[in-house]
Structure formats: structure tokens, C-alpha cells
Amino acid sequence: MPLPSRTIPGASRSLVWAVTLAGLLALSWASPAPLARPGVSRVASLSTDFGVRVFREVAAASGERNVAFSPYGVASVLAMLQMAAAGETRRQIQDSMAFSLDEWGTPRALRWLQKALTDPRNKDVVDTADALFVQRDLELSPGFMPHFHRVFRQTVKQVNFTESEEARRIINSWVQDRTKGMIQDFLPEGTLDHMTRLVLVNAIHFKGLWNLPFPEAATRERLFHKLDGSTLSVPMMEQTAKCNYGEFSSPAGVEYDVIELPYQGETLSMLIAAPFELDTPLSALTNIIDSQLVAEWKRNMTEVTRLLVLPKFSLESEADLRGPLETLGMKDMFDARKANFSSLSDQESLFVAQALQKVKIDVNESGTEASSATAVIIYARMAPLEIVMDRPFLFLVRHNPTGKSAFHRITES
Ligand SMILES: *[C@@H]1O[C@H](CO)[C@@H](O)[C@H](O)[C@H]1NC(C)=O
Numbered sequence: 578m579p580l581p582s583r584t585i586p587g588a589s590r591s592l593v594w595a596v597t598l599a600g601l602l603a604l605s606w607a608s609p610a611p612l613a614r615p616g617v618s619r620v621a622s623l624s625t626d627f628g629v630r631v632f633r634e635v636a637a638a639s640g641e642r643n644v645a646f647s648p649y650g651v652a653s654v655l656a657m658l659q660m661a662a663a664g665e666t667r668r669q670i671q672d673s674m675a676f677s678l679d680e681w682g683t684p685r686a687l688r689w690l691q692k693a694l695t696d697p698r699n700k701d702v703v704d705t706a707d708a709l710f711v712q713r714d715l716e717l718s719p720g721f722m723p724h725f726h727r728v729f730r731q732t733v734k735q736v737n738f739t740e741s742e743e744a745r746r747i748i749n750s751w752v753q754d755r756t757k758g759m760i761q762d763f764l765p766e767g768t769l770d771h772m773t774r775l776v777l778v779n780a781i782h783f784k785g786l787w788n789l790p791f792p793e794a795a796t797r798e799r800l801f802h803k804l805d806g807s808t809l810s811v812p813m814m815e816q817t818a819k820c821n822y823g824e825f826s827s828p829a830g831v832e833y834d835v836i837e838l839p840y841q842g843e844t845l846s847m848l849i850a851a852p853f854e855l856d857t858p859l860s861a862l863t864n865i866i867d868s869q870l871v872a873e874w875k876r877n878m879t880e881v882t883r884l885l886v887l888p889k890f891s892l893e894s895e896a897d898l899r900g901p902l903e904t905l906g907m908k909d910m911f912d913a914r915k916a917n918f919s920s921l922s923d924q925e926s927l928f929v930a931q932a933l934q935k936v937k938i939d940v941n942e943s944g945t946e947a948s949s950a951t952a953v954i955i956y957a958r959m960a961p962l963e964i965v966m967d968r969p970f971l972f973l974v975r976h977n978p979t980g981k982s983a984f985h986r987i988t989e990s
């Protein structure tokens with residue numbers, strides 16, 4: 578029976594999957610040897626699922642706008658932050674991530690995971706790097722530096738945040754370098770100042786060539802259907818190819834299909850999922866995705882021949898991770914009064930001032946190039962703490978020698 582050709586109407590609303598490449602898709606694939614080790618695959622799926630939970634919050638906050646996100650990037654940075662934290666702050670991070678760096682085998686599993694992603698035999702080039710930039714004269718707790726190096730195989734880089742523009746230039750050029758120029762000016766002006774003590778960064782660069790490239794001559798303008806019913810003319814690539822394909826139904830009854838496009842080397846692939854109905858919001862899928870579901874897609878897909886039509890696109894997106902991380906239960910680290918980073922330094926009270934991620938992705942006939950940079954910026958607490966009288970207040974004027982008072986009430990300005 579000839580198979581019907583099927584375009585992927587939701588595909589460019591599904592860009593959200595594309596950038597989960599380095600975190601999610603590699604893990605749905607059982608072949609890289611290190612991932613077959615039980616400890617490693619457990620940490621791999623826990624950190625992926627943590628990243629995906631953050632992604633879900635980011636997606637929910639973005640409404641129906643396109644979102645590109647790197648779960649691996651956020652999981653890497655939060656793993657570093659977990660090591661710096663202590664007490665309740667650390668417990669909140671561990672609870673949200675569902676794993677602890679203190680558990681036997683976790684640090685090694687994280688290293689294996691990074692190795693599996695960046696294995697040159699993958700052919701798809703994935704590069705990921707972590708860095709910790711710290712104020713030159715910040716006194717670190719004894720033991721932090723060796724412990725950090727043991728787990729992340731990185732040295733701590735010293736900068737002087739008093740010269741904040743120079744510090745910003747150093748960090749941004751590290752990011753630009755690690756993302757092969759895709760992400761420039763990562764930290765915007767004014768992000769760092771003399772109260773900055775520490776910046777934790779993860780950078781990922783991915784460049785994969787399709788196993789079966791799309792012929793350039795076949796690309797033409799076609800209509801793309803937006804969720805609100807309107808249409809847009811965009812360049813779409815097409816080819817007839819054998820690919821893995823499956824039709825699924827969410828627990829809420831939303832029907833959708835999934836297509837797998839492998840990159841050369843076949844260790845990594847792009848999975849594209851789209852609801853059948855044009856007016857189904859993509860949150861129907863973002864709300865259910867996790868590493869287990871992706872593994873199940875993989876198991877249930879079969880090889881079919883299809884006419885594949887996929888938009889060629891470029892997307893840049895930025896996310897403020899503070900709200901999402903707080904929603905997931907990591908509140909104390911952002912609170913100057915409650916944050917506890919004494920594992921890193923007990924000389925100063927530190928707290929997280931900002932957490933952000935920037936992602937860029939290009940998909941064209943020959944393949945995909947994507948980069949992400951994720952950072953957490955830690956400040957020293959300003960002393961003294963502010964007291965802001967921004968609500969109705971009562972004041973009294975007391976005459977000290979007599980102890981007489983006059984009361985006043987201010988309820989509006
Ligand atoms: C931070 O956590 C450590 C370890 O649990 C604890 O000893 C210390 O008192 C905490 N510091 C603050 C300021 O809460």
C-alpha cells in the first residue's frame with residue numbers, strides 16, 4: 578500500500594525539541610557504551626528530567642512563543658551550584674534535581690555522561706564545557722577547589738569583578754569561543770558589578786550533519802499554520818526518505834506523531850513531535866515529556882517511507898531561569914537572607930542574583946548547528962540590608978525628655 582505523504586504542520590512549533598539535542602536525544606539512544614552502565618544511565622535520566630522540568634516551566638512562561646532550551650546546560654550549572662551550597666539551600670537543589678553529588682558514583686556518572694556526549698566517534702560534534710569564574714580575592718572554603726576539580730575536571734578561573742566590564746568581556750569571550758562564535762555578548766551590560774563574586778557557566782556547541790541531507794533544490798516556500806489559525810509563508814525543505822515514525826496519544830487523549838531524523842554517526846538524532854490537530858497547543862506535549870517517554874517513543878517507532886517536509890529555521894531564545902527554578906522549589910538560593918553557600922566560602926554571605934540561558938539554533942538542508950550558554954551569577958549580600966517603607970505605616974514622634982508621643986498614620990502618599 579502506498580503510504581500517504583504527510584507534512585509536519587506543527588514542526589516549527591516543535592522547535593522546542595530541537596535544542597534538547599545534547600541533553601535529551603542522546604540519552605534516548607542506548608548505544609553509547611557508557612550510558613549502558615546502570616549508574617550512568619540513572620544520573621543521565623535524572624539530570625535530563627530535571628532539565629526538562631525547568632524547560633516546562635520556561636515554556637509555560639513563554640505562552641505560545643517559540644522556545645529553544647538546553648536541559649543539559651541547566652542541569653550542569655545546577656550540579657555545580659549544588660556543590661557550592663550548604664544546608665537548606667543545598668537540600669532544595671538536591672530535592673529538585675533528585676540526585677545528590679554526595680551519593681557514591683554520581684560524580685563519576687556525570688563525567689561519563691559528558692564523555693558520552695562529546696565522544697569523537699559520535700561524528701556529530703558536541704562540545705560542552707563548564708567554568709567557574711570567581712572573584713580573585715574571595716576566600717574559598719578549604720577543600721572546595723580540589724573537590725570541584727575532581728568532579729568537573731575544571732579549574733576555577735579567577736577574575737576581578739571590580740573591573741566589571743573587563744570581567745564581562747572575559748566571560749563572554751569564553752562563551753563565544755566555546756560556542757564557535759554562535760553566542761556573542763552572552764552577559765548583557767550591567768549584569769556584573771563590584772558585588773559579583775562568582776559566575777558559573779556551561780556552554781554547549783553542537784553541529785550535526787543529517788544522515789540524509791535534504792536536496793537544496795527542493796526547498797520552497799510553503800504555508801505554515803500557526804496556532805491562532807493564521808498562516809505564514811516559510812521556506813520548507815523536503816525529501817522522500819525512510820525514517821522512524823510513530824503515532825501516539827497523550828494521557829489526556831491528544832494525538833500526535835513523532836519523526837526521527839538521525840545525524841551522521843547515528844548516535845544523535847532530532848526527534849520532532851507535533852499534535853495532529855492544528856489548534857492543539859504544544860503544551861499538550863511539553864507537559865508530558867520526560868526521558869522515559871522519549872525512550873518509549875524510540876521503542877514504538879517503526880521505519881516507514883515518507884515525504885518529509887520540514888521548515889528551515891533559525892531561532893534565538895533567552896530565558897530568565899529564576900521564576901522556573903523557584904517554582905521547582907529552589908527559593909532560598911535567590912534570597913539574600915536565606916541563601917547558604919558556605920561550602921564555597923564562609924567569608925561572605927552569598928546568594929544567586931541571576932540565572933539565565935541563551936540558545937541559538939539553525940536548521941537547514943545539511944544539518945543543525947546549535948549552541949547554548951547557561952549561567953548563574955552569585956553576588957555578595959549588600960550590607961546593610963535595605964528596609965523599604967513602601968506600605969502603609971505608622972509613625973510616632975516622641976519627645977524624649979517627657980516621653981510624650983504624637984502618632985501619625987500614613988496610608989497613601
Ligand atoms: C549553612 O549550612 C551549614 C551546613 O548545614 C550550617 O552549618 C550553617 O549553619 C548554615 N549557615 C547558615 C548561615 O545558615
Ligand SMILES: *[C@@H]1O[C@H](CO)[C@@H](O)[C@H](O)[C@H]1NC(C)=O
Binds near residue numbers: 714737738739
Ligand atoms: C580589582 O580591581 C580594583 C580596581 O582596579 C583594584 O583596586 C583591586 O586591587 C583589584 N583586586 C584584585 C584582587 O586584584
Ligand SMILES: *[C@@H]1O[C@H](CO)[C@@H](O)[C@H](O)[C@H]1NC(C)=O
Binds near residue numbers: 824825826873874877
Ligand atoms: C508502545 O507500545 C506498547 C506496546 O504496544 C504500548 O503498551 C505503549 O502504550 C506504547 N507507548 C506509547 C507511548 O504509545
Ligand SMILES: *[C@@H]1O[C@H](CO)[C@@H](O)[C@H](O)[C@H]1NC(C)=O
Binds near residue numbers: 793942943944945
Ligand atoms: C547550513 O548551515 C551551516 C551552518 O549552520 C552552514 O555551514 C551550511 O553551509 C548551511 N548549508 C546550507 C545548504 O545552507
